[in-house]
Amino acid sequence: MLRIVASRASRARGVAARLLNSSTSVTAPSIAETVTLRAFTTTALKSGALPIPTGAHGVNYHNANPEGGYSFFMPRQSLIGPGALKTAGNIVKSLNLKKAMIVTDEGLAKAGAVQPVLDMLAANGVEAIVFPGAKPNPTDENVADGLAMLKQHGCDFIVSYGGGSSHDCAKGIAIVATNGGRIHDYEGVDRSSKPILPLVSVNTTAGTASEMTRFCIITDSSRRVKMAIVDSAVTPTIAVDDPELMVKMPAALTAATGMDALTHAVEAYMSTISNPVTDASALHAMKLISAYLRTAVSNGKDARARDMMSYAQFLAGMAFNSASLGYVHAMAHQLGGFYNLPHGVCNAVLLPVIQDFNASAVPDRFVDVGEALGLGRLSAAEAPAAVVAAIRELSRDVGIPANLEALGVKPEDFDVLAENSLKDACGFTNPRPATKDEIVDLFRKAYEQGSSGQAMAASA
Numbered sequence: 001m002l003r004i005v006a007s008r009a010s011r012a013r014g015v016a017a018r019l020l021n022s023s024t025s026v027t028a029p030s031i032a033e034t035v036t037l038r039a040f041t042t043t044a045l046k047s048g049a050l051p052i053p054t055g056a057h058g059v060n061y062h063n064a065n066p067e068g069g070y071s072f073f074m075p076r077q078s079l080i081g082p083g084a085l086k087t088a089g090n091i092v093k094s095l096n097l098k099k100a101m102i103v104t105d106e107g108l109a110k111a112g113a114v115q116p117v118l119d120m121l122a123a124n125g126v127e128a129i130v131f132p133g134a135k136p137n138p139t140d141e142n143v144a145d146g147l148a149m150l151k152q153h154g155c156d157f158i159v160s161y162g163g164g165s166s167h168d169c170a171k172g173i174a175i176v177a178t179n180g181g182r183i184h185d186y187e188g189v190d191r192s193s194k195p196i197l198p199l200v201s202v203n204t205t206a207g208t209a210s211e212m213t214r215f216c217i218i219t220d221s222s223r224r225v226k227m228a229i230v231d232s233a234v235t236p237t238i239a240v241d242d243p244e245l246m247v248k249m250p251a252a253l254t255a256a257t258g259m260d261a262l263t264h265a266v267e268a269y270m271s272t273i274s275n276p277v278t279d280a281s282a283l284h285a286m287k288l289i290s291a292y293l294r295t296a297v298s299n300g301k302d303a304r305a306r307d308m309m310s311y312a313q314f315l316a317g318m319a320f321n322s323a324s325l326g327y328v329h330a331m332a333h334q335l336g337g338f339y340n341l342p343h344g345v346c347n348a349v350l351l352p353v354i355q356d357f358n359a360s361a362v363p364d365r366f367v368d369v370g371e372a373l374g375l376g377r378l379s380a381a382e383a384p385a386a387v388v389a390a391i392r393e394l395s396r397d398v399g400i401p402a403n404l405e406a407l408g409v410k411p412e413d414f415d416v417l418a419e420n421s422l423k424d425a426c427g428f429t430n431p432r433p434a435t436k437d438e439i440v441d442l443f444r445k446a447y448e449q450g451s452s453g454q455a456m457a458a459s460a
């Protein structure tokens with residue numbers, strides 16, 4: 001058993017190294033290096049060389065520098081704030097692009113929500129067609145349909161409009177359009193060899209941050225598994241986060257997507273390849289989410305809450321885009337692929353259970369997370385339980401269902417779900433490696449939590 005965990009940990013370190021900086025050959029920090037750095041930092045703190053010990057991160061930086069340094073991935077330009085969509089028009093014009101395919105979902109297309117994008121493009125002399133075929137948890141079939149339409153109409157760039165599903169479907173179409181083959185060929189880390197078609201991602205949820213990440217999550221419909229395509233090439237050219245486009249999100253969608261953003265921030269902070277840049281982004285995202293998510297859910301018209309949640313999800317995206325994620329996402333992807341469940345809800349239900357599991361490996365990090373969530377400065381002994389309780393309370397307050405049972409998940413599927421979770425690249429940077437049996441146990445805990453007497457209100 002120990003050998004299995006050790007070999008998984010070593011494979012995970014290899015993938016973590018590729019996640020860090022795929023263009024150079026790097027080795028991930030070994031446990032010995034990390035321990036040495038920690039020992040050095042502790043000594044420095046005692047000697048007064050580093051003045052303010054703030055939890056595990058801050059000045060007490062815990063992950064060793066990899067050979068070759070860290071990589072950070074961002075769109076060429078990101079537009080954030082009310083009116084950002086208008087500014088995007090000028091940028092599209094300057095890129096000298098001629099014909100767009102707008103990738104969106106059926107609900108947004110039918111509601112006429114795409115009209116402002118069509119107007120913005122027309123005002124800048126750009127032709128456009130609409131592909132409304134990005135389903136929630138988009139599939140390989142959606143990508144193939146979109147690609148056929150793109151080719152038929154000779155479009156030279158893509159605009160994605162919507163939440164993570166529209167952006168991921170667009171990324172999938174854009175990568176296959178220039179690299180050829182099928183979307184399945186790009187599962188894993190940096191499998192493409194050519195740049196994708198130019199992509200302008202206009203975001204309407206807060207959120208997955210897919211409008212600015214190098215992640216593309218597509219369901220393989222025959223395996224019922226979500227493929228994680230992690231490729232710097234799929235980073236959109238331009239990211240647009242205009243909170244005015246997020247105002248009409250219903251409460252349940254605001255809650256689910258906000259908890260997805262919180263999960264990105266927490267998992268990136270706990271990641272084995274986090275660093276001071278991703279830490280700063282993750283902690284500020286947590287502060288904004290704990291301050292504004294409840295208001296955004298209870299009063300969607302609150303412009304300040306929408307604006308701050310738009311920044312929060314972008315900051316969380318900046319964090320996980322470079323630091324990657326952990327078992328919450330690796331496990332949530334299986335639930336999404338198998339049962340077609342909302343991604344943010346799966347994350348919200350799993351988040352406290354997996355952080356409880358992580359606590360024994362990295363208790364110090366919970367001190368900073370607790371502070372960012374407004375719990376004050378707790379000791380490393382107190383912080384993990386308090387953080388887990390605060391996450392549960394926030395989930396309950398915004399109407400997330402109590403457990404996996406309420407989502408219709410079946411315990412007889414835990415075995416295959418656990419097996420596939422361990423293959424998902426997002427789990428390789430979790431701070432505490434798990435065996436398959438431990439993952440099954442985590443699914444069970446998430447299935448049973450809050451089931452007697454303390455059930456949380458189901459989301460609409």
Ligand SMILES: NC(=O)c1ccc[n+]([C@@H]2O[C@H](COP(=O)([O-])OP(=O)(O)OC[C@H]3O[C@@H](n4cnc5c(N)ncnc54)[C@H](O)[C@@H]3O)[C@@H](O)[C@H]2O)c1
Nearest residue numbers: 107136137163164165204205208210213215217248249343
């Ligand atoms: N690529 C990444 O970095 C990344 C990160 C996290 C999640 N994801 C993926 O993103 C997907 C989930 O995306 P999502 O949570 O943003 O939801 P979504 O894109 O699936 O949209 C869900 C529903 O919300 C509606 N909607 C979207 N914006 C709206 C608005 N402003 N007002 C009213 N309704 C609106 C849509 O019509 C749709 O019916 C999952 O497939 C997940 O795996 C990707």
Ligand SMILES: [Fe+2]
Nearest residue numbers: 208260264343
């Ligand atoms: Fe996510």
